[in-house]
Amino acid sequence: MPDDRSEIPTPEVARHHNHLRSIAHMIPRLDPEAQILILLGRDVLQVHKVREQRNGPHSAPFAQRLDLGWVVVGDVCLGSAHKAAAVISYRTSVLENGRPSLLTPCPNQLQVKERFSSKVHNATSSSSLKFNIPVLDDSNLGNTIFQSTKDDDQVGLSIEDRMFLDFMDREMTMDDTNSWVAPLPFRSPRQRLPNNREQVLSRLTTLRHTFERKPKMKDDFFAFMQNIFDRNHAELAPPLEEGEGTS
Incomplete structure (x- = not known):
């Protein structure tokens, strides 16, 4: 529904187009005092049925006869x-x-135009330098529309990569000893870990058997773990409270 009366078709508009002249006398004259009092939605299907049509060139308006009369569809600005x-x-x-x-x-009326610089390599502007936008030449458009950059072969960050970097920027801090402290685990909110007691006991039994067969490996393993405790990089797990450790 046009909100500008100049967009409402008139008999003069119909007479201006050769393919609409035959129905010009059936188009009502424009009443500048008429008010829009009722809107017919698409649920009233019968009044939207096209009974007859007058077509024309691609850019010209066309007319349709409905049960309520003839209407002109398209640009009616002469x-x-x-x-x-x-x-x-x-x-x-x-x-x-x-x-x-x-x-x-x-x-x-809306007109869209494209304008390219006459030079490809030497023509630059302040905006193209700021945003690293290549300036194209319409005479060599096929060879320059896809510009190569030094980052073309770089692997792009995934959504989880970006979330991880943002999370580390917000949560990673330096403590009183000038040591960096990173949040773990990286996913937030932290999910409750399942009860894996059986898997832990199985791995511990396998590790003991390995130490019995490889004493040198046992000594290196204990020395490595002792070094971690001496540097305060790990601590003993606190005892479980009542009700913890079960699923």
């Missing part, structure tokens, strides 16, 4: 310009085709 309601000054507008006109250009 020459993409609107007639002013009153002339209060001698002002000339320049239309998109470059022609000067006393009519006001249609505000619903």
Whole structure:
């Protein structure tokens, strides 16, 4: 539903198009005092049924006959310009085709243009230098549209990688001894670990059998663990409270 009365089709608009002239007398004249009092939604299917149609060129509007009468669909601005309601000054507008006109250009017309620099390697601007945007040349567009950079072969960070780096930036701190303290585990919120008592006992039994067969390995293992405790890199687990350690 247009909110601008200049967008409402009129008999004059229909007569302007050759394929709509035959139905121009069936298009009601514009009533500037008429109010929009009712809207017919798509749930009233019958009034939206197209009984007849008048088509035309690709850029021209077309007409459809519904049960309530003929409607024109498309751009109904003649020459993409609107007639002013009153002339209060001698002002000339320049239309998109470059022609000067006393009519006001249609505000619903949108033109998109692309402009490339004539040079590829030497032409730069402050924005292209700031954001590392290559300047393209339309005469050599096929060879320059995909620019190679030094980061093309680098592996991109996954979503979890970015979350991990952000988490470390926020949670990693330095304690009173000037040692870096990292949060563990890295996933937040921390999930409750399952009861793995049977797996631990199985691995401990296997490790004891290995130490019995390899005394040198046993001595190295104990020396390594003692060094970790001496450096305060690990501590003994506290005793379990009542109800802990069971699933």
